[in-house]
Amino acid sequence: MSVHVSQSAHKIQLWRRLGSVQYRDSSLLQRQHLSSFSSKADRNDDLVTLEASPDTGVATLRMHRSPANSLSMEMMQSISGAIRKAESDRKIQSLILTSSLPSGIFSAGLELTELYQPDLARLPKFWESFQQLYLDLYGSRLSTIASIGGPAPAAGCMLSLSCDYRIMTDNPKCTIGLNESQLGIVAPPWLAQQYIDVIGNRNAELALLLGTLFTPQQALTVGLVDELVCSGDSSIDEMAQRKAAEFIRIPPKARVAAKELTRGTQIAKLSGNREEDTEFFCSFVTTDTVQKTLGSYLEMLAKRKK
Numbered sequence: 001m002s003v004h005v006s007q008s009a010h011k012i013q014l015w016r017r018l019g020s021v022q023y024r025d026s027s028l029l030q031r032q033h034l035s036s037f038s039s040k041a042d043r044n045d046d047l048v049t050l051e052a053s054p055d056t057g058v059a060t061l062r063m064h065r066s067p068a069n070s071l072s073m074e075m076m077q078s079i080s081g082a083i084r085k086a087e088s089d090r091k092i093q094s095l096i097l098t099s100s101l102p103s104g105i106f107s108a109g110l111e112l113t114e115l116y117q118p119d120l121a122r123l124p125k126f127w128e129s130f131q132q133l134y135l136d137l138y139g140s141r142l143s144t145i146a147s148i149g150g151p152a153p154a155a156g157c158m159l160s161l162s163c164d165y166r167i168m169t170d171n172p173k174c175t176i177g178l179n180e181s182q183l184g185i186v187a188p189p190w191l192a193q194q195y196i197d198v199i200g201n202r203n204a205e206l207a208l209l210l211g212t213l214f215t216p217q218q219a220l221t222v223g224l225v226d227e228l229v230c231s232g233d234s235s236i237d238e239m240a241q242r243k244a245a246e247f248i249r250i251p252p253k254a255r256v257a258a259k260e261l262t263r264g265t266q267i268a269k270l271s272g273n274r275e276e277d278t279e280f281f282c283s284f285v286t287t288d289t290v291q292k293t294l295g296s297y298l299e300m301l302a303k304r305k306k
């Protein structure tokens with residue numbers, strides 16, 4: 001245990017050195033004019049909707065944090081809360097995770113304004129909410145199906161990786177993957193491990209290095225999604241319902257035990273390492289180097305839109 005801790009301390013030092021100077025306050029960084037990236041806290045009450053159907057045993061969790069379902073702290077807490085609510089209803093055995101945004105975007109990943117020039121008091125709580133969301137979704141007793149009707153980069157991909165089954169719209173404009181390296185950051189180890197588990201070591205290695213965003217066809221080929229639905233076909237919801245019914249036919253105890261077999265170790269690993277993981281994240285993301293790269297990435301997103 002002590003060896004493990006000292007190795008991690010070494011890793012933190014390494015990240016700090018890579019970032020050259022540790023970020024202390026926003027004046028250390030050149031403030032850039034990014035007016036569309038200014039929001040931080042949002043209201044908890046209208047970010048997701050949970051629709052439970054005791055007759056079918058299926059609940060549908062719809063995300064609708066405009067414009068892109070990016071994951072602010074409140075958004076992650078809302079999703080976690082909805083998962084727990086569905087789990088507390090013993091009649092519910094399956095959960096479909098989907099977006100109800102008109103754009104179809106599944107989730108744009110972590111809310112970038114939480115990472116760029118962050119509120120230092122909020123940052124650890126933000127990361128803990130991300131860890132908690134992973135633990136709640138990946139470790140859920142429910143069978144979980146991601147119905148992905150639009151782009152799912154980075155933590156948006158994590159949401160789908162944490163489900164048991166992934167159905168995606170076959171539209172080449174909708175891409176999915178862990179693109180963190182393109183932002184000058186890396187996925188945390190528990191997220192990288194999910195990727196490795198789902199698409200295999202070599203595919204994950206290349207994709208993590210390059211920050212690959214896969215088209216739906218490519219995602220199907222590497223096993224990142226399980227099924228595709230023709231673009232514009234409204235049957236993605238029906239397919240998700242059908243899949244949910246298929247999972248429900250398996251006796252719940254056996255289904256939950258089978259899930260525990262493949263996920264238990266990773267869940268226990270993060271559960272026992274949350275503080276250290278948070279400390280590492282906070283010291284990494286606040287380095288000057290990472291902050292500058294994030295600032296440029298945000299500018300690129302804003303310019304691309306114009």
Ligand SMILES: CCCCCCCCCC/C=C/CC(=O)SCCNC(=O)CCNC(=O)[C@H](O)C(C)(C)COP(=O)(O)OP(=O)(O)OC[C@H]1O[C@@H](n2cnc3c(N)ncnc32)[C@H](O)[C@@H]1OP(=O)(O)O
Binds near residue numbers: 113189281
């Ligand atoms: C031991 C521990 C070690 C820890 C070490 C780890 C350290 C760091 C880990 C950090 C992990 C990060 C994971 C992440 O999730 S980072 C976020 C990555 N997300 C992205 O790169 C996605 C960026 N967005 C897009 O590519 C596109 O927006 C889209 C999702 C493909 C949609 O494209 P589309 O053309 O339809 O729409 P727009 O681009 O016009 O976007 C619509 C509006 O949404 C805003 N937006 C988009 N993404 C985000 C985001 N992630 N955060 C905040 N806002 C976002 C965009 O600006 C538009 O806003 P506007 O309409 O107001 O202009």
